[in-house]
Structures are given as C-alpha cells and as structure tokens.
Amino acid sequence: MNVVILLGAPGSGKGTLASELAKVPGIRHLSSGDLLRGAVKEGSPAGLKAKAYMEAGNLVPDELIAEMIEEVIAADEGTNVLLLDGFPRTVRQADILADLLARKGVHLRGALLLEVADAVLVARIAGRRVCPDCGATFNVATLPPKVEGVCDVCGGALTIRKDDDPATVRHRLDVYAEQTFPLIDYYRARGLLHTVDATGHDLEPKIEAALRKIHD
Numbered sequence: 001m002n003v004v005i006l007l008g009a010p011g012s013g014k015g016t017l018a019s020e021l022a023k024v025p026g027i028r029h030l031s032s033g034d035l036l037r038g039a040v041k042e043g044s045p046a047g048l049k050a051k052a053y054m055e056a057g058n059l060v061p062d063e064l065i066a067e068m069i070e071e072v073i074a075a076d077e078g079t080n081v082l083l084l085d086g087f088p089r090t091v092r093q094a095d096i097l098a099d100l101l102a103r104k105g106v107h108l109r110g111a112l113l114l115e116v117a118d119a120v121l122v123a124r125i126a127g128r129r130v131c132p133d134c135g136a137t138f139n140v141a142t143l144p145p146k147v148e149g150v151c152d153v154c155g156g157a158l159t160i161r162k163d164d165d166p167a168t169v170r171h172r173l174d175v176y177a178e179q180t181f182p183l184i185d186y187y188r189a190r191g192l193l194h195t196v197d198a199t200g201h202d203l204e205p206k207i208e209a210a211l212r213k214i215h216d
C-alpha cells in the first residue's frame with residue numbers, strides 16, 4: 001500500500017476530487033471525519049478510546065488518530081493508494097504519521113496540494129447558496145438554480161451560510177494558511193510535495209493531473 005496526503009484550502013474542491021479519485025480501482029479515500037466515525041461505530045480499540053475523549057468533551061489526541069489509521073491499514077485488503085484527507089494537519093501530526101508508516105512498511109508517496117488563488121476561493125465560496133428546507137446546495141457561478149434565489153428541488157428560498165460570507169471565508173483561509181503552510185514546507189523539504197492547479201471548474205483535467213502525480 002502507498003499513502004498520498006491530500007492538501008487543499010476550503011473551496012479548493014478537495015472533497016469532490018477525492019470522491020472522484022476514489023472511483024478508480026485500488027484508490028481509497030479516507031477523511032479524518034470518516035475515520036473517526038468509522039472507528040467509533042465499529043467499536044475498535046482506538047474507536048472506544050476516542051469515544052471516551054469525545055464524550056468527555058475533549059479533542060481526540062493525535063496519537064489516537066494515528067492508531068485508527070493503523071487499524072485501517074491493518075484491516076485493509078487490496079488498496080493500492082490510500083488518500084488521507086484531514087490528517088495530518090500539523091507538522092507534529094506529520095511526524096507521527098511518518099513514524100507509523102515507516103513502522104508498518106507503508107510507502108508515503110507524497111502530499112498532493114490543490115492550488116487555487118485566494119481570490120478565486122473567496123469568489124467560489126461566496127457564490128454558494130443553500131436551501132435551508134431540504135439541504136440542496138447551489139453556486140451562482142458554477143451551479144446556479146433555475147430561478148435565482150429559489151431551490152430547484154423544493155422551491156425553498158436559498159440562503160448564504162454564515163460560514164460562506166466573504167469576511168468569514170477570508171478568516172477561514174487565513175486560519176488554513178497559518179496551519180497548513182508549515183506542513184507544505186515540511187513535505188516540500190522532503191521532496192514529497194506535488195501540486196495540482198485546481199483553479200478551473202473542469203474536474204476532468206484535475207483528476208488526470210492528480211492521477212499522474214499519484215502514479216509517478
């Protein structure tokens with residue numbers, strides 16, 4: 001098995017790309033949220049420990065997340081490339097992951113960074129509209145509803161999520177940058193950083209570029 005780490009800002013399309021890549025045989029996408037939910041639901045040893053942390057209102061420690069990844073790797077059959085999404089987020093977590101993979105004899109093929117200019121991200125996220133009634137999402141730029149401001153599915157009035165207003169988005173991007181730039185440097189310094197231009201709306205070229213980097 002090989003591991004590829006996915007990195008990308010909010011609005012970079014990381015989630016969409018990941019789910020497309022996961023359709024390729026041999027590629028498996030594992031987000032930190034799914035990892036945690038899966039381990040807790042299965043009641044795995046790491047999952048049970050994590051559950052105790054969460055029930056006490058505490059953050060799940062990095063080492064425990066790594067333990068869950070270890071459980072997934074140990075139970076996995078037939079995955080060629082495991083895409084990790086949401087872990088590591090910090091240099092400390094990257095060190096923990098590197099140790100774990102070395103111990104398991106799993107090859108860290110690299111970190112795949114989706115690069116999108118901040119201005120594009122802000123515009124992209126600011127265009128999001130959600131239906132509070134049925135949860136459908138639209139985007140005025142890329143996926144507009146048939147009638148402006150009206151949900152195609154149920155006819156509800158579309159709104160902008162608080163998280164998506166431009167000031168909040170800029171703040172989220174600042175937080176992302178502050179957190180992720182050291183991680184990007186970390187992988188770059190080790191010759192493990194691969195970038196994909198994720199500016200355009202077309203998914204196909206991004207998938208192809210990502211697959212090239214993954215299989216290089």
Ligand SMILES: [Zn+2]
Pocket residue numbers: 131132133134135136151152153154155156
């Ligand atoms: Zn609706």
